[in-house]
Amino acid sequence: MKKNTWCSGELLVFSLALLLGGCDGAGGGVSDPVTAPKAPRGDKVTEMIEELDRICREQTVYMVGPEKGARLAELVRGRKPSVVVECGTALGYSGLWIARELERLDKGRLITIELDADRARQARATFEKAGLAARVEVRVGDARELVGGISEEVDFLFLDCNYANYGPCYAGIEGRLSEGALVVADNVGIGAAGMKDYLDRVRSLHESETEWFEIDLPWGKRDAMEVTVFRKAEK
Numbered sequence: 001m002k003k004n005t006w007c008s009g010e011l012l013v014f015s016l017a018l019l020l021g022g023c024d025g026a027g028g029g030v031s032d033p034v035t036a037p038k039a040p041r042g043d044k045v046t047e048m049i050e051e052l053d054r055i056c057r058e059q060t061v062y063m064v065g066p067e068k069g070a071r072l073a074e075l076v077r078g079r080k081p082s083v084v085v086e087c088g089t090a091l092g093y094s095g096l097w098i099a100r101e102l103e104r105l106d107k108g109r110l111i112t113i114e115l116d117a118d119r120a121r122q123a124r125a126t127f128e129k130a131g132l133a134a135r136v137e138v139r140v141g142d143a144r145e146l147v148g149g150i151s152e153e154v155d156f157l158f159l160d161c162n163y164a165n166y167g168p169c170y171a172g173i174e175g176r177l178s179e180g181a182l183v184v185a186d187n188v189g190i191g192a193a194g195m196k197d198y199l200d201r202v203r204s205l206h207e208s209e210t211e212w213f214e215i216d217l218p219w220g221k222r223d224a225m226e227v228t229v230f231r232k233a234e235k
Helices: 016-021 044-059 065-079 093-105 117-129 143-149 163-176 188-205
Strands: 002-007 083-087 109-114 136-140 154-159 177-185 207-217 220-229
Touching (some): 044 117, 083 163, 117 136, 143 163, 163 177
Parallel strands (some): 109 136
16 A cells, blocks of 8 residues: 655645555556645745744754655645644644644644643744744643643644554544645654554555655655555545
8 A cells, every 4th residue: 555756855746536546556657746826925824934944953952854845735735624633743843834824724723742841832932923822732742652642633643753653543543534644753753663663554555645745844855655555444
């Protein structure tokens, strides 16, 4: 069920159907990239994304970067989720990409979980400054435990925490995932060994695709995200 797609530094603009039915590394070709329009300049969210991009690079705070951030936003836009859960807030970089799309859709909210209280505080300030605080709830604590307290049905899950926690976080929230929910896992290129239990599970049970990106970050130049469509098991 696993597929592989190479994504250059420019955002690939595929519909969700193309994403899940596209090229298969085992036999198909690689689809030609299509350049997406750049984000509008001058809005508060774009300014905050650019500011956090600079801070994260200077202080080595791990983030998805603009290439994967744009793809993440595209996936949110395609799924139109009512509830998004993010495990691993850091300073709120990826949360900005997600919450901006929810605001543009005029629906949905983001529940983002961060272990470090100081980083969670900074993230709240970031969302407030960007004008997105109404769309985002920052929860502080161990995501492996806190996901169990989410009562809502979850349409989109983004895993971007400690690699070994991907499996436990997924297991803790699996029962709350809606039919067709998107599950996106970051750092699959550089951290696959640490999240092997998670990858083995989603790749064996669901339609799952590995998307590769050329990135330009101090800690890496090439990485991937795993994009999985969750399907409930037949009873």
